[in-house]
Amino acid sequence: MARFTVQVNGNRLAVESPPDRPLLDVLREDFGLTGTKYGCGEGQCRACTVLVDGQPTASCLTPISSVDGTSVTTIEGLAPGDQLTALQQAFIDMDGAQCGYCTAGMIVEATALLKRNRKPSRSEIVDAMNPHLCRCCGYRNILASVELGARASEASDA
Amino acid sequence: MLERFREDLGEPDRKELAEGPAYRFELDRRDWISSIGAGLLVSATGKVVFSPGGASAQVRPSQRLHLGEDGSITVLTGKVEFGQGSRTEILQAAAEELRVSPDALQVMLADTAETPNDGSTAGSRTTPSTIPVVRRASAAARELLVRTAAEAWNLDASELRVEAGAVVRAGNRFSYADLARSKGPASTVDDSVPRGVPLREIRDWTVLGQAMPKVGAREIVTGAHRFPSDIGRPNMLYGAVLRPPSYGAQLESIDLAPGRESGAVAVRDGEFVGCAAKTSYEARKALEAISETAKWRTVAHPPSEGLGPYLKRNARPSGGGRRGARRRESGGVDGALAAAQRVEASYEIPYVQHAPLEPRAAVAEWDEGRLTVWTGTQRPFGVREQLAEAFRLSADQARVVVPDTGGGFGGKHTGEVAIEAARLARAAGRPVSLHWTRAEEFAWAYFRPAAAFEVRAGLSGEKIVAWDFTAYNPGTAAIETPYAVPNVRTQYLPCDSPLREGSYRGIGATGNNFAREVFMDELAGAAGLDPLEFRLANLDDERLSAVLQAAADRFAWSTDKPRERNRGSGIAAGFEKGSYIAICAQVRVEGGSVQVERLVSAFECGAILNPRNLRAQIEGCVIQGLGPALSEEIRFAGGMLLNGSFARYPLPRFRSTPPMETLLLNRPDIPSAGAGETPIIAVAPALANAVFAATGQRMRSLPLRPRAA
DSSP, X not given: OEEEEEEETTEEEEEEEOTTSBHHHIIIIISOOTXXXXXXXXXXXXXXXXXXXXXXXXXXXXXXXXXTTOEEEXXXXXXXXXXXXXXXXXXHHTTOXXXXXXXXXXXXXXXXXXHHOSSOOHXXXXXXXXXXXXXXXXXXXXXXXXXXXXXXXXXXXX | OHHHHHTTTTSOOTTSOOOOOSOOOOOOOOOOOOOOOSEEEEETTSOEEEEOOGGGOOOOTTEEEEEETTSOEEEEESOOOSSSSHHHHHHHHHHHHHTOOGGGEEEEEOBTTTSOOOOOSOTTOIIIIIHHHHHHHHHHHHHHHHHHHHHHHTOOGGGOOEETTEEEETTEEEEHHHHHHHTOTTOOXXXXXXXXXXXOOGGGOSSTTSOOOOTTHHHHHTTOOOOGGGOOOTTOEEEEEOOOSSTTOEEEEOOOHHHHHTTOEEEEETTEEEEEESSHHHHHHHHHHHHTXXXXXXXXXXXXXXXXXXXXXXXXXXXOSTTSOEEEEESOHHHHHHHSEEEEEEEEEOOBOOOOSSOOEEEEEEETTEEEEEEOOSOHHHHHHHHHHHHTOOGGGEEEEOOOOSOOTTOOOOOHXXXXXXXXXXXXXXXXXEEOOHHHHHHHSOBBOOEEEEEEEEEETTEEEEEEEEEEXXXXXXXXXXXXXXXXXXXXXXXXXXXXXXXXXXXXHHHHHHHHHHHHHHHHHHHTOOHHHHHHHTOOOHHHHHHHHHHHHHHTOOTTOOOBTTEEEEEEEEEETTEEEEEEEEEEEETTEEEEEEEEEEEEOSSOSOHHHHHHHHHHHHXXXXXXXXXXXXXXXXXXXXXXXXXXXXXXXXXXXXOEEEEEEOOTTSOOOOXXXXXXXXXXXXXXXXXXXXXXXXXXXXXXXXXXX
């Protein structure tokens, strides 16, 4: 057991944990942030994606020891208070969720994409999102959501 | 012909999983606190019962709608929401008949202590069965509102109408909340509403038929929604359960001490062994320590190699009953075959898995001998029965609550995770959350049946005159041909299955329609006709012809297209559970791999309830169908899966999504049927037929694997 400190959604949080325990488990079980999902435990579905210092990261494969002192953003921390980001709103408007279990990972990934590329092409979106599985196979609506989110983010930045 | 398969509409596929609880345990009240407040409960038959709310609110199975004194309106059904849009469409149905804004309503789903038993959420039954019941209950409440207002104001009910949730007349307003209050807290109202309360005509719909977005989407995009995996209870532990090293292996001995040394709860009860601890990490570590001491007796288990012949050798032609073999014959098939141009072929499909993104999960909590389990199952009341049986409880001592769940596709009919969580919680004396891993979900859930087919037909010119279809193990859905054939024999033979089988999107229809629709192409070739022309020439079902024609028109299907090397188009259609699908596909085949370049789907399920949700269902179902068509196949040997992980079991992804168009054919003159299953049944045969057009190689098994040129 060791003590690790992580800045989670802007709050400094500490946890006593074995060093190899997955970040995903710490977020869900210790910090109560259940918006981040387990899908496979092998980085193949990316439902567990969070931002570690801004980088999309599979939290199921990330030992807590490797994120000590970093800043982690989960789906719960994307927008302040009751607000929605333009991307979250776009996922509502374009039916980006069917069962919704993959949605948090999708939105976190797309948030990082739009941060580094304000006007991604359709194929750039597909490349960025392809590691994410949606078993409802709502891929077309998810792509449409990210495209709308990109346009809306740009409009609100302008 | 139509009569014959109409009778199948309400019948579950013979391959629907029906098992007792997963464990036989060696085991040795208080009223539910209802979350429903004071008000009126309205049943589908119009019976109204006053509900005082709170602990004494005994909800009866027929009670569909709760009108709160606080103005709340709650629709109650035992159906579940797994992403198919049931919550949204049920809300639309109630809002339509109550004449209220959808925003003024809530839908409470699948809580065995609060909602009626609507059976399993399966077989595309929510639309044709539950929606009409919700509409009737809502219309009954609306009539009661009008009648009560009329009495209060001394007017004729026919002069009054409900708008925006209230009767308004000459400055007076009488709302559903007023109705709830008017019945008085002490009285039990047993108003009977006149039978035959009119439902709103489809042409007058203002809420149903509209493109309403998913209810609850905000909670999804913020991460606030609690899926079964996310439910938390005070003092909750996390569990892990021991799995055998191979199918059929029996536990001979195990030492629990290494698990208990770490401070975890460790329990063995017959074949069940599990651990619970403060974190899932500790529970897994404790289980690993125990599992190293386990001794198993293994048994021989057949491999997936040679599965088709295995199924045929292990067919059970005798023994009827609801789950047994079935044979139907009309006309004289053998005579007609002897006199006709004969064509025959064999087909095979492997096991595939639903792989819902949320693996099975449950949270179980005991309170003075009463058990509550939150879990993602399509059969809440069935799982309650399993829990009651496993723990020797009465039905009212066990409660199952199904939060909106992360996908099912027919794969979550069972309650094993609920029973396991409950057993751990009992041992721990605290609530336990148990999540299956992806590896567990692959190996220990169940599979869409593998199957083999033998098909023979006789042609006379462009007409099919005899049809002889034998299906080994797929299930019975869509086993009857929708084509007009005078002499038909259809046989279904269940087989001893190496793997545990159960429902799936379309279940038996996926294999039956694959074999039939590929064979239809083979027959078209033998008859010297274009595949579309041949199908239309043998159809007298105008709805199936209509989807075929619509898909072909949009696709610009043409018989005189110049043939391009390695590129080809295929068509397939199908009918199941009251809905119709046709798909045209264009593929390019290169080095043995199939690239889908274009898909056009036409779908018809009667009157459309919500075009947004319908489109999402069809598109998702079609893309999901690309998996079994092109890449999915469960492989196993030595009693274990060889590819039970996402890394080894390729599923459709963003990059596999082709350019596609989806045509929704609305038929407001026909009652609505479900839509979540049928689209998948035309995907694989359309692609198989396209591969044939591209390469000349006839594809008779799945997934499609053309030889490299």
